[in-house]
Amino acid sequence: MCLAVPALIKKIEGKDADVEIGGITRRISLRLTPEAKTGDYVLLHTGFAINIIDKQEAEETLKLFAEMAEQVTE
Amino acid sequence: MKYTTEFRNNEVAQALLSHIRERSRKKARFMEFCGGHTVAIFRYGIRQLLPKNIEMISGPGCPVCVTATVDIDKAIALAQEKGVIITTFGDMLKVPGSKSSLQKARAAGADVRMVYSTLDALQIAKENPEKSVVFLGIGFETTAPTVAASILEAQETGVKNYYVLSQNKLSPPAIKAILQSGEVKLDGLICPGHVSAITGAQAWDFIAHDYRIPCVVAGFEPLDVLQCIDMLVEQVENKQARVEIAYRRGVAPEGNKIALDLMSQVYEPAPAQWRGFGVIPGSGLKIKKEYRQFDAEEKFEIKAAPVDDPKGCLCGEVLRGVNTPLDCKLFGKVCNPESPVGPCMVSSEGTCSAYFLYGGNAID
Numbered sequence A: 001m002c003l004a005v006p007a008l009i010k011k012i013e014g015k016d017a018d019v020e021i022g023g024i025t026r027r028i029s030l031r032l033t034p035e036a037k038t039g040d041y042v043l044l045h046t047g048f049a050i051n052i053i054d055k056q057e058a059e060e061t062l063k064l065f066a067e068m069a070e071q072v073t074e
Numbered sequence B: 001m002k003y004t005t006e007f008r009n010n011e012v013a014q015a016l017l018s019h020i021r022e023r024s025r026k027k028a029r030f031m032e033f034c035g036g037h038t039v040a041i042f043r044y045g046i047r048q049l050l051p052k053n054i055e056m057i058s059g060p061g062c063p064v065c066v067t068a069t070v071d072i073d074k075a076i077a078l079a080q081e082k083g084v085i086i087t088t089f090g091d092m093l094k095v096p097g098s099k100s101s102l103q104k105a106r107a108a109g110a111d112v113r114m115v116y117s118t119l120d121a122l123q124i125a126k127e128n129p130e131k132s133v134v135f136l137g138i139g140f141e142t143t144a145p146t147v148a149a150s151i152l153e154a155q156e157t158g159v160k161n162y163y164v165l166s167q168n169k170l171s172p173p174a175i176k177a178i179l180q181s182g183e184v185k186l187d188g189l190i191c192p193g194h195v196s197a198i199t200g201a202q203a204w205d206f207i208a209h210d211y212r213i214p215c216v217v218a219g220f221e222p223l224d225v226l227q228c229i230d231m232l233v234e235q236v237e238n239k240q241a242r243v244e245i246a247y248r249r250g251v252a253p254e255g256n257k258i259a260l261d262l263m264s265q266v267y268e269p270a271p272a273q274w275r276g277f278g279v280i281p282g283s284g285l286k287i288k289k290e291y292r293q294f295d296a297e298e299k300f301e302i303k304a305a306p307v308d309d310p311k312g313c314l315c316g317e318v319l320r321g322v323n324t325p326l327d328c329k330l331f332g333k334v335c336n337p338e339s340p341v342g343p344c345m346v347s348s349e350g351t352c353s354a355y356f357l358y359g360g361n362a363i364d
């Protein structure tokens, strides 16, 4: 029930935004993340963005993963 | 999909697994609190990929599963009131109460509607001014702020026929109840990712401090879960007990302050009844006096007496991590997703449903 999926903010209108999830556009609420901007990815849960995805942290995690995979294949 | 597919990479999964196998020596039992993690672990067959010394058990982290029968009965009783529309998330429809379910009540003529968001429920209230629209507030910290937001929105927009039956629950007190009971010994906790997105990782500090159990907050893709287990193993082998985050893109140590503020503006902690646990102090969310005009408990006189859980159903034990569904005599025979006996078989994130759907994958 605590499912939340990454969604890309396309357009903001007041407290709401249009986001894209897997090719589908839907209207969501930004009441819990008022600082979100167009182009941000947010975690979407039951029609609300509950957090903004931290791009830098995501990249760092993926970099760490890539290094681990490389070490194994070496 | 961005932030999804990258976290399903097979090569990285193999690398994480071999790191876990290399490092893990001690016997360790890890519990995943969240039903979302249970599903991810079973779907990707993670249990079988782990070394034999690591045991995984499922916890109480499905809001549908922990809803007490008496609370379902309350919702059904409300659905039968004249002029009431019940709005709820889909998962609740099939959950059996003591005699009926919301789905059966609907088939018998009650107006029960599935919504995707609390704001959809509020919209239904706006469109039906002559009716009383009740939203069945279930869910943990992930969902509670969205319910609070709908109450504030109702107030701001002057909606007078919107009510919430608050059955929302807080997660840390449930984990505390498990640890205090001593029924299961844990060596590590996979902390819920989206609850933590709201509460912050700090919500789990007490587990590391008071109980000396390693805690790692995890996301829901396979690499997130494997990274989390890897970090737990590291702590176990080094005899550490800290709170760490394996889901940094989604969870900040301090959580979402705006959401937390909304919650404390609208709610105050109260005792709540959990299936399998009984009453856990401070684990429920009661609507504050200032917002009581939106509180279904204030508006309606709801009659429902506490009842025993269905005979033979081990949901309570499964939720506390004491038994697995395989210990339940009804599992798969009398009880299956088509005709569930307990909520753990209804909810898509229930442990019994995961064991049923993923069969061999779930069984070690």
Ligand code: SF4
Binding pocket: B312, B313, B314, B315, B316, B318, B325, B328, B329, B330, B331, B332, B335, B336, B340, B341, B342, B343, B344, B345, B346, B352
């Ligand atoms: S299998 Fe069914 S009856 Fe048994 S514990 Fe699970 S939900 Fe209850």
